[in-house]
Amino acid sequence: xxxxxxxxxxxxxxxxxxxxxxxxxxxxxxxxxxxxxxxxxxxxxxxxxxxxxxxxxxxxxxxxxxxxxxxxxxxxxxxxxxxxxxxxxxxxxxxxxxxxxxxxxxxxxxxxxxxxxxxxxxxxxxxxxxxxxxxxxxxxxxxxxxxxxxxxxxxxxxxxxxxxxxxxxxxxxxxxxxxxxxxxxxxxxxxxxxxxxxxxxxxxxxxxxxxxxxxxxxxxxxxxxxxxxxxxxxxxxxxxxxxxxxxxxxxxxxxxxxxxxxxxxxxxxxxxxxxxxxxxxxxxxxxxxxxxxxxxxxxxxxxxxxxxxxxxxxxxxxxxxxxxxxxxxxxxxxxxxxxxxxxxxxxxxxxxxxxxxxxxxxxxxxxxxxxxxxxxxxxxxxxxxxxxxxxxxxxxxxxxxxxxxxxxxxxxxxxxxxxxxxxxxxxxxxxxxxxxxxxxxxxxxxxxxxxxxxxxxxxxxxxxxxxxxxxxxxxxxxxxxxxxxxx
Amino acid sequence: xxxxxxxxxxxxxxxxxxxxxxxxxxxxxxxxxxxxxxxxxxxxxxxxxxxxxxxxxxxxxxxxxxxxxxxxxxxxxxxxxxxxxxxxxxxxxxxxxxxxxxxxxxxxxxxxxxxxxxxxxxxxxxxxxxxxxxxxxxxxxxxxxxxxxxxxxxxxxxxxxxxxxxxxxxxxxxxxxxxxxxxxxxxxxxxxxxxxxxxxxxxxxxxxxxxxxxxxxxxxxxxxxxxxxxxxxxxxxxxxxxxxxxxxxxxxxxxxxxxxxxxxxxxxxxxxxxxxxxxxxxxxxxxxxxxxxxxxxxxxxxxxxxxxxxxxxxxxxxxxxxxxxxxxxxxxxxxxxxxxxxxxxxxxxxxxxxxxxxxxxxxxxxxxxxxxxxxxxxxxxxxxxxxxxxxxxxxxxxxxxxxxxxxxxxxxxxxxxxxxxxxxxxxxxxxxxxxxxxxxxxxxxxxxxxxxxxxxxxxxxxxxxxxxxxxxxxxxxxxxxxxxxxx
Numbered sequence: 001x002x003x004x005x006x007x008x009x010x011x012x013x014x015x016x017x018x019x020x021x022x023x024x025x026x027x028x029x030x031x032x033x034x035x036x037x038x039x040x041x042x043x044x045x046x047x048x049x050x051x052x053x054x055x056x057x058x059x060x061x062x063x064x065x066x067x068x069x070x071x072x073x074x075x076x077x078x079x080x081x082x083x084x085x086x087x088x089x090x091x092x093x094x095x096x097x098x099x100x101x102x103x104x105x106x107x108x109x110x111x112x113x114x115x116x117x118x119x120x121x122x123x124x125x126x127x128x129x130x131x132x133x134x135x136x137x138x139x140x141x142x143x144x145x146x147x148x149x150x151x152x153x154x155x156x157x158x159x160x161x162x163x164x165x166x167x168x169x170x171x172x173x174x175x176x177x178x179x180x181x182x183x184x185x186x187x188x189x190x191x192x193x194x195x196x197x198x199x200x201x202x203x204x205x206x207x208x209x210x211x212x213x214x215x216x217x218x219x220x221x222x223x224x225x226x227x228x229x230x231x232x233x234x235x236x237x238x239x240x241x242x243x244x245x246x247x248x249x250x251x252x253x254x255x256x257x258x259x260x261x262x263x264x265x266x267x268x269x270x271x272x273x274x275x276x277x278x279x280x281x282x283x284x285x286x287x288x289x290x291x292x293x294x295x296x297x298x299x300x301x302x303x304x305x306x307x308x309x310x311x312x313x314x315x316x317x318x319x320x321x322x323x324x325x326x327x328x329x330x331x332x333x334x335x336x337x338x339x340x341x342x343x344x345x346x347x348x349x350x351x352x353x354x355x356x357x358x359x360x361x362x363x364x365x366x367x368x369x370x371x372x373x374x375x376x377x378x379x380x381x382x383x384x385x386x387x388x389x390x391x392x393x394x395x396x397x398x399x400x401x402x403x404x405x406x407x408x409x410x411x412x413x414x415x416x417x418x419x420x421x422x423x424x425x426x427x428x429x430x431x432x433x434x435x436x437x438x439x440x441x442x443x444x445x446x447x448x449x450x451x452x453x454x455x456x457x458x459x460x461x462x463x464x465x466x467x468x469x470x471x472x473x474x475x476x477x478x479x480x481x482x483x484x485x486x487x
Numbered sequence: 488x489x490x491x492x493x494x495x496x497x498x499x500x501x502x503x504x505x506x507x508x509x510x511x512x513x514x515x516x517x518x519x520x521x522x523x524x525x526x527x528x529x530x531x532x533x534x535x536x537x538x539x540x541x542x543x544x545x546x547x548x549x550x551x552x553x554x555x556x557x558x559x560x561x562x563x564x565x566x567x568x569x570x571x572x573x574x575x576x577x578x579x580x581x582x583x584x585x586x587x588x589x590x591x592x593x594x595x596x597x598x599x600x601x602x603x604x605x606x607x608x609x610x611x612x613x614x615x616x617x618x619x620x621x622x623x624x625x626x627x628x629x630x631x632x633x634x635x636x637x638x639x640x641x642x643x644x645x646x647x648x649x650x651x652x653x654x655x656x657x658x659x660x661x662x663x664x665x666x667x668x669x670x671x672x673x674x675x676x677x678x679x680x681x682x683x684x685x686x687x688x689x690x691x692x693x694x695x696x697x698x699x700x701x702x703x704x705x706x707x708x709x710x711x712x713x714x715x716x717x718x719x720x721x722x723x724x725x726x727x728x729x730x731x732x733x734x735x736x737x738x739x740x741x742x743x744x745x746x747x748x749x750x751x752x753x754x755x756x757x758x759x760x761x762x763x764x765x766x767x768x769x770x771x772x773x774x775x776x777x778x779x780x781x782x783x784x785x786x787x788x789x790x791x792x793x794x795x796x797x798x799x800x801x802x803x804x805x806x807x808x809x810x811x812x813x814x815x816x817x818x819x820x821x822x823x824x825x826x827x828x829x830x831x832x833x834x835x836x837x838x839x840x841x842x843x844x845x846x847x848x849x850x851x852x853x854x855x856x857x858x859x860x861x862x863x864x865x866x867x868x869x870x871x872x873x874x875x876x877x878x879x880x881x882x883x884x885x886x887x888x889x890x891x892x893x894x895x896x897x898x899x900x901x902x903x904x905x906x907x908x909x910x911x912x913x914x915x916x917x918x919x920x921x922x923x924x925x926x927x928x929x930x931x932x933x934x935x936x937x938x939x940x941x942x943x944x945x946x947x948x949x950x951x952x953x954x955x956x957x958x959x960x961x962x963x964x965x966x967x968x969x970x971x972x973x974x
Binding site for chain 1: 509512574579580581588589591592593596598599699700703704707708709710866867877880887888891892894895896897898899900901905907909910911912913915917918919922923924925926927932938939940941942943944945946947949950964966969971
């Protein structure tokens with residue numbers, strides 16, 4: 001199933017990515033956006049084979065995969081539209097005075113070929129033709145994609161769709177390179193290759209950190225954006241908890257077990273304040289989770305790691321099982337909720353680590369000060385959720401302020417699973433949730449990761465990229481002599 | 488002169504920077520801009536003592552220092568104005584549909600306290616109260632500044648002006664922390680401190696790379712923006728050279744020797760094509776440089792390094808002295824121009840290294856293909872200059888394309904020294920000219936380095952930062968439901 005490529009083959013594919021990059025640099029911004037729509041069309045045209053293959057390889061349900069396919073297409077189209085408007089060109093024109101002040105114009109161009117490592121949990125939206133590939137091409141960068149071992153056939157179908165879209169559009173196939181092989185050395189060869197100018201990764205902390213170290217310690221350091229997940233704490237505040245016991249218990253368990261808990265925004269940690277409400281709430285959680293049937297995870301390795309992590313958690317002192325789900329088969333993942341005290345949590349750093357799967361941990365705090373201590377001890381998070389009334393927040397401003405320093409997305413009620421593809425989305429938080437909190441990997445703003453500014457000083461109009469020409473032929477938004485305008 | 492602080496003192500100052508950071512996070516964007524103007528006012532009010540002290544410490548001429556003081560004030564004011572408009576808030580509002588689509592709003596907030604290391608060559612504009620400090624505060628980050636050994640007294644006067652400005656405005660002095668000490672360990676302690684969330688540096692490759700490694704390899708990796716200079720190649724193309732022999736020779740030598748060659752954008756390398764014009768041009772360069780009198784460099788260490796680098800260059804085989812300047816005293820820096828062939832240059836990587844000071848190297852290429860080879864061999868540059876007619880460029884599109892991949896600012900004629908503080912400016916290029924080509928350290932866009940996005944999902948209006956409130960109380964530019972607007 002896995003195609004083992006030789007070092008020479010891999011080198012050749014990386015080398016060829018310059019052909020794709022040079023093509024993307026030559027064509028206009030408008031044509032680049034058209035090309036992205038052409039790739040979206042090509043993915044859209046894929047038939048049942050894509051869904052059934054992905055289902056077989058990932059165990060994800062058909063409706064979820066159908067939805068994810070639409071999301072993937074939407075990513076290409078919405079990123080293309082934002083690129084077309086020039087949002088990421090960030091064109092700035094200072095016309096100077098023809099004398100001592102120069103004519104200086106700046107726009108953003110692609111960094112160069114980008115290495116993309118897909119995630120197993122979203123075989124479409126965060127893999128081969130996922131958001132990283134779409135945003136790199138949106139930035140004018142060619143991509144060399146490393147096949148994910150969890151879904152090689154799905155990946156190959158998707159890669160073919162991308163290349164078909166490129167070729168039909170009249171673009172060189174080298175805009176998208178595809179490499180595979182079972183050893184870690186394949187990924188390493190990719191990241192340290194001098195032609196590669198940036199890396200995008202979604203997956204585990206161990207994998208992401210290893211690529212970050214490789215990328216920042218090579219001869220020419222390059223940016224590595226690794227999204228590595230987090231425990232996404234939910235802060236259940238007293239008034240809200242009291243008023244919403246049943247509904248909130250059901251909502252939390254739904255979110256925790258959604259997609260077998262295989263989301264980077266899975267709310268693995270719930271902080272609440274000791275008391276009668278919490279005692280009732282814990283019983284409700286146990287009732288809710290008891291209704292959840294075990295399920296097949298993405299692949300056997302993940303299921304094994306989940307099972308081990310869960311048993312490791314249950315073996316920690318002063319950690320109690322509050323309740324678990326229905327078990328039907330040994331290979332399936334059983335959902336569970338555990339409980340512990342803030343004191344125990346603060347004394348055992350293992351308890352703050354992510355468990356990839358449907359397991360939650362409820363931490364009982366003496367009061368909101370202790371809750372702040374627990375939150376303060378955590379590393380950076382993709383999301384933090386307040387389960388709170390407005391009054392709860394007003395009475396806990398310290399928690400609200402602290403939470404803003406700790407995450408990329410802050411929710412008021414609702415649940416963090418569900419990451420919408422919009423301008424307003426921030427999917428990326430302080431380390432260790434990602435390696436660079438200044439960027440997002442979801443939403444059109446993901447394009448920014450792969451751009452750098454280039455200034456042109458005193459150039460005749462004919463040599464300027466269209467983004468910076470006097471006539472603004474692309475009708476993009478620009479800052480001209482300190483004023484934003486599309487003129 | 489140098490105040491040696493203890494580790495405990497330094498730790499205390501870094502710790503206190505959280506007081507400053509929290510204050511900046513609490514006040515509105517408009518007030519933050521006002522605070523920046525207050526600091527500018529305080530610098531503006533500094534009298535002759537600043538100039539005479541800087542003159543004594545840096546040997547820079549009075550008129551240059553007076554100009555640099557105005558530039559520094561202008562940096563604070565122009566960055567403040569851009570911050571006030573919300574250019575860097577990048578507010579995005581997706582209102583959702585009240586049902587399945589959430590209300591998601593994003594803006595940029597400060598990363599946290601920033602460590603700033605100033606440069607010796609701009610004691611005002613790139614040091615204590617320089618662009619890095621202004622842009623970090625513009626981003627809502629407090630600053631801990633490490634005093635530069637080259638101008639401690641100047642630095643202390645400027646630090647006092649910043650603190651006076653803060654206190655007069657009613658802000659805590661901890662917005663700006665100041666540390667000093669003669670050992671490298673002081674800087675290291677600063678960069679690895681867990682409270683510090685980003686680093687800005689301007690100086691040598693060795694210094695910048697050391698800080699980059701410390702910052703990216705600490706427990707929580709942080710962004711390190713180091714601007715480390717470059718050789719800023721000038722490509723003299725045939726038609727232009729033939730038509731502008733005398734004027735261009737004079738212009739090049741002026742730029743090369745401006746400020747005793749102590750600019751990061753100093754054009755240390757000139758590439759030209761063999762022939763009669765070049766032979767004449769080399770004689771003209773020799774004539775021009777013969778008029779340049781030696782001068783005192785920033786400090787003795789820099790003068791010694793310059794003299795050694797120059798003699799090292801002259802000892803390389805097949806490198807010839809074309810001409811040098813007037814020598815009056817041994818401690819002063821004598822300007823010089825050397826010449827070599829492209830073949831020699833391509834075989835000796837030392838010849839592409841920056842010499843900090845007024846020394847240039849002319850590389851004779853057989854033709855434009857060989858010129859492309861020389862350019863291709865160079866690392867990333869802050870600037871590349873075409874000394875060319877439009878026809879020259881049209882006939883050398885390969886060089887034009889290649890140059891865009893190699894630098895942050897591309898000039899058509901003119902000289903790269905002179906870095907204007909405007910939106911269009913890019914001062915930052917591919918490695919090794921900087922450690923992150925995605926950012927600039929000059930112009931208001933420098934603020935971006937210290938920001939990260941934070942999304943608010945489904946929050947009541949009252950809890951949102953002003954940047955994201957429905958009424959847009961700050962009247963900043965935002966993208967609301969996919970449209971840019973100030974409504």
